[in-house]
Amino acid sequence: GAGVSQSPSNKVTEKGKDVELRCDPISGHTALYWYRQRLGQGLEFLIYFQGNSAPDKSGLPSDRFSAERTGESVSTLTIQRTQQEDSAVYLCASSSVPGDTQYFGPGTRLTVL
Amino acid sequence: GENVEQHPSTLSVQEGDSAVIKCTYSDSASNYFPWYKQELGKGPQLIIDIRSNVGEKKDQRIAVTLNKTAKHFSLHITETQPEDSAVYFCAATILSGTYKYIFGTGTRLKVLA
Numbered sequence: 001g002a003g004v005s006q007s008p009s010n011k012v013t014e015k016g017k018d019v020e021l022r023c024d025p026i027s028g029h030t031a032l033y034w035y036r037q038r039l040g041q042g043l044e045f046l047i048y049f050q051g052n053s054a055p056d057k058s059g060l061p062s063d064r065f066s067a068e069r070t071g072e073s074v075s076t077l078t079i080q081r082t083q084q085e086d087s088a089v090y091l092c093a094s095s096s097v098p099g100d101t102q103y104f105g106p107g108t109r110l111t112v113l
Numbered sequence: 114g115e116n117v118e119q120h121p122s123t124l125s126v127q128e129g130d131s132a133v134i135k136c137t138y139s140d141s142a143s144n145y146f147p148w149y150k151q152e153l154g155k156g157p158q159l160i161i162d163i164r165s166n167v168g169e170k171k172d173q174r175i176a177v178t179l180n181k182t183a184k185h186f187s188l189h190i191t192e193t194q195p196e197d198s199a200v201y202f203c204a205a206t207i208l209s210g211t212y213k214y215i216f217g218t219g220t221r222l223k224v225l226a
Contacts, residue, residue: 004156033213042119042202042216043157056211091156099208101147104156 002026004105006092012111013082021077021108025094032075033102034067037089046090049075050098082112115140117205119217126193127225134220136203137185143205146186147214148177151200160201161188164208193224 005024013019025032031050035043045059049069060066064082069075079086089109093102116139126132138146144165149157163170163177163186170177174193179186190197200221204214 031212035214035216040219042117042218043204043214045213045215048211048213056213058211059213093156095212098212099145101159101162102214104149104158106154106156 004092004094004103006090006105006108008108009106010109010111012113014113015084016081018078018080019082019110021079021090021110023075023077023092023094023105025073025075025092026096026103028072029094029096029103030072031095031098031100031102032069033093033095034075034077035091035093036061037091037107039088043091046077079110082110084112086110087112115143115205115207115215117203117215117217119203119220121220122218123221123223125223125225128193128195130193132188132190132193132197132222132224134188134201134203134222135185136187136205136217137183138205138215139184140205140207141181141184142207143215145206145208146177146179147204147206148188149202149204151202151219153199157202190222193222195224195226198222198224 034046048056064080089107091107093104147162151157176189203217
């Protein structure tokens with residue numbers, strides 16, 4: 001079946017603009033994660049959604065970052081007033097249930113000029 | 114919180130030789146340790162994982178060992194092939210709560226033909 005998909009694959013924006021990144025998890029997967037991967041570095045946890053429970057937002061770096069998820073389907077990560085340090089690859093992962101293997105999408109490469 | 118250190122950052126081996134990547138973690142409560150392979154322009158893919166109740170796990174040319182006392186775990190790739198060239202990430206998590214992964218900083222493996 002289809003894996004995790006993300007769009008756009010690349011996004012170039014100007015400093016100060018808002019951006020919205022989309023993640024479509026594997027169908028039926030209840031848990032969804034967002035991670036950030038800066039150039040040459042490991043993945044940093046941003047936020048976690050599980051069903052209708054309150055999301056774990058403990059990894060969001062500032063209040064410019066927010067994310068939503070509609071039920072157990074698509075999720076969007078929004079970055080307001082983008083800064084150059086927001087440039088990174090943003091990866092989404094889903095798992096069938098919490099604790100099961102996390103399957104990653106191909107990521108969105110964000111470049112803030 | 115949990116911290117994962119990964120070494121080396123880069124590793125070059127001759128085709129057919131073995132490669133070893135090591136990770137240490139700080140939180141003794143961590144009980145699940147996946148390894149991911151990331152090829153250029155793609156999201157990470159799980160290649161092997163180990164739980165804290167097991168000391169070693171093997172899957173064809175890939176093996177992972179875990180030393181809970183020392184809080185370190187290692188990835189072993191035998192008979193390396195050019196297609197093994199990629200960035201490898203270790204991660205640690207506690208299988209409860211958020212299940213967020215804490216990743217190492219990655220190892221770029223180059224297999225020289």
